[in-house]
Amino acid sequence: MIYNIPFIAVVTMIFIGLFAVLFKRNLVKIVIGISIIESGVNLFLITLGYREGGVAPIFTSAPADVVKNAPGSMVLPVPQALTLTSIVIGVAVLALMLSLIMHIYRQYGTLDVRKIRRLRE
Amino acid sequence: MSVRNIIALIMFTILAVFFVFTALMIHPFGDPKVSKMDDYIIMNTQNETGTNSGVTTIVFDYRGFDTLGEATILFAAVSGVLMIFRRVKK
Amino acid sequence: MSEMSKIVRTLSNVIFPFIMIFGLYIIAHGHLTPGGGFQGGAVAASGCAMLVVAYGSTWVFEKIKASRLSAFESIGALGFIGVAFFGLIFGGWFFNNFLVRSGIIFNNVPATGYTGADFNTAGVLPLMNFAVGVKVIAGLFVIVLIMAYASSVKEWKQ
Numbered sequence: 001m002i003y004n005i006p007f008i009a010v011v012t013m014i015f016i017g018l019f020a021v022l023f024k025r026n027l028v029k030i031v032i033g034i035s036i037i038e039s040g041v042n043l044f045l046i047t048l049g050y051r052e053g054g055v056a057p058i059f060t061s062a063p064a065d066v067v068k069n070a071p072g073s074m075v076l077p078v079p080q081a082l083t084l085t086s087i088v089i090g091v092a093v094l095a096l097m098l099s100l101i102m103h104i105y106r107q108y109g110t111l112d113v114r115k116i117r118r119l120r121e
Numbered sequence: 122m123s124v125r126n127i128i129a130l131i132m133f134t135i136l137a138v139f140f141v142f143t144a145l146m147i148h149p150f151g152d153p154k155v156s157k158m159d160d161y162i163i164m165n166t167q168n169e170t171g172t173n174s175g176v177t178t179i180v181f182d183y184r185g186f187d188t189l190g191e192a193t194i195l196f197a198a199v200s201g202v203l204m205i206f207r208r209v210k211k
Numbered sequence: 212m213s214e215m216s217k218i219v220r221t222l223s224n225v226i227f228p229f230i231m232i233f234g235l236y237i238i239a240h241g242h243l244t245p246g247g248g249f250q251g252g253a254v255a256a257s258g259c260a261m262l263v264v265a266y267g268s269t270w271v272f273e274k275i276k277a278s279r280l281s282a283f284e285s286i287g288a289l290g291f292i293g294v295a296f297f298g299l300i301f302g303g304w305f306f307n308n309f310l311v312r313s314g315i316i317f318n319n320v321p322a323t324g325y326t327g328a329d330f331n332t333a334g335v336l337p338l339m340n341f342a343v344g345v346k347v348i349a350g351l352f353v354i355v356l357i358m359a360y361a362s363s364v365k366e367w368k369q
Binding site for chain 2: 003004005006007008010011014015018019022023047048049050051052057058059060070071074076077078080081082084085088089091092093095096099100103
């Protein structure tokens with residue numbers, strides 16, 4: 001059970017972010033919680049593809065015994081490529097969320113989630 | 122503590138139990154059981170594409186269509202930000 | 212935002228070329244070392260954001276119009292799709308790597324297991340790296356500049 005600690009760390013990060021989204025009242029703190037959830041998911045994607053005692057899957061200036069038994073001593077490269085795409089998507093969503101928060105603050109004058117309910121009346 | 126907060130806390134703990142139980146049942150860290158596609162890519166990268174790097178050829182050559190979608194998302198985000206602040210410029 | 216003091220402006224003038232050279236090095240050597248278009252573009256865009264902080268967003272916004280930066284980003288996106296369409300014309304399928312064993316520009320093939328670094332390898336990948344790098348630099352610079360300028364204007368037109 002001591003050998004699955006990176007996956008426990010991923011679950012802890014997702015729950016810290018989920019706590020910030022559910023129980024906080026300021027809009028900026030909710031956006032920070034969403035960003036923490038995205039970081040936790042990126043960490044999960046990278047730790048899925050680790051091999052014991054492996055090096056990065058790059059052949060430039062690799063030592064000779066790594067090249068000789070080639071697929072057994074290198075880390076899996078496909079989850080790292082998927083993580084790159086996920087990071088860029090996180091940046092795009094964060095930029096749009098912050099622009100909408102600036103617009104809401106100009107209109108209402110406050111950032112409290114309980115007071116921004118004018119769509120109902 | 123209102124009623125809504127207590128219900129949220131109960132759902133939170135149930136979800137936490139499920140997540141921790143799942144995290145202990147995934148394959149042990151450092152020993153992926155199935156890796157045929159990655160072994161093929163590592164062995165045949167220098168022959169087919171002429172690249173020394175394994176990650177860059179996956180992003181741009183074996184799975185280049187996903188990079189096209191990602192470039193579209195970046196373009197849509199920049200144009201969305203410019204459209205929200207359209208009335209500010211003098 | 213107003214500008215910062217003279218010491219900050221002078222130091223950011225000195226450091227800015229080094230950051231840009233580092234970012235362009237990461238973009239250009241994407242097929243030999245870890246890195247590539249997206250990572251190098253993020254490094255260079257953070258160097259440009261340092262200029263926005265040091266000189267004040269009002270002055271930078273009047274010097275560089277946002278429409279010119281949008282055209283710069285569109286050039287990067289069109290370059291990426293154009294290289295993919297050249298693969299369709301010269302080969303048989305979309306995203307074909309038509310420069311690997313051809314003889315024009317990036318055509319060597321490294322020997323299997325050779326642990327050296329040859330810049331002349333890897334077909335169509337360096338062109339795609341440059342296109343994506345230009346796109347990411349322009350896109351992130353526009354986002355930072357517009358959000359810094361819009362938060363300093365007192366009255367928005369209605």
